[in-house]
Amino acid sequence: MPESEDRPSATVGSPGLTIGTAADGDRTRVSVAGELGLEVGEELRGALRAALAHTDEGLDLDLSGVSFCDCSGLNVLLAVREQALAEGKSVTLDRISSVVERLLSLTGTLPLFLPAAGMNGTEQELGVEVVQLRRAMQTRPTIDLARGVLMASFGLSPQDAWEVLVAVSQRTNTKLYRLADGLVEAVRGDPLPEPLRREVAAAVARLAAAGTAEAD
Known part of the structure; x- marks a missing residue:
């Protein structure tokens, strides 16, 4: 469909982040490229809310250009949803x-953003979806704490700590929030199960080896 005259396309963004919007009939298409971390969260939130305010039906997101996304980026998407x-x-x-896709799959939030999860459900179904959204948003603080534990324990950067969390979650088939709970509880004195402890150590070692190889 052609773009409406009162909602022209636009592209904004800080270095490392590009956000483009274009009207498409009663909906607005938003294209996002770059890294979605804590430092760009408010910028992304503002752009998505502005786009939402100027559309009649909603937003269609193109995140194919996103090269990094952690729970801070996910939290913005959930809040706008x-x-x-x-x-x-x-x-x-x-x-x-x-x-x-990996992040949404690990956190169980992918179905919330599929076209089938639109506004065609019953009031009860929509109520369930809101509960799911809020529950997903509530897991972020624990995941951020777990990332901090890895950063402090192994001297990792925020992005490397996130990669370790994701890698261990995938290799052990453990939900991301459950792994995060375990790491936080380990700091409080409840030992992390040995299989998970070994996987964390192995993931950190792989990351260090990859960094050494790149330096060479």
Whole structure:
């Protein structure tokens, strides 16, 4: 469909992040490229909320250009999704990168952004979806704490600590929030199960080896 005259396309963003919007009939397409971490969270939130305010039906997101996304980026998407539900609109994923797909799959939030999860359900189904959104948002503080534990314990950067969490979650088939709970409880005195402890150590070692190889 042609773009409407009162909602022209636009591209904004700070270095490392590009956000483009374009009207598509009653919906707005938002293309995001770059790294979605804590430092760009508010910028992304503002851009998505502005786009949501100027669309009648909702947003279709193209995240195929996202090269990094952690729970801070996910939390922005969840918050905008909940706002859209409250306004009778929807936020769906049109295209996503493998990085985003991995994060959404690990956190169990991918179904919330599929076109089928739009506004066509019953009131009860929508109520369940809101509960799921809020639950997903509530897991972020624990995951951020766990990332801090890895950073302090192994001298990792925020991004490397995130990669370790994701790698261990995948290799052990453990939900990301459950792994995070275990790491936080380990600091409080409850030992991390030995299989998980070994996987964490192995993931850190692999990361260090990869860094050494790149330096050479």
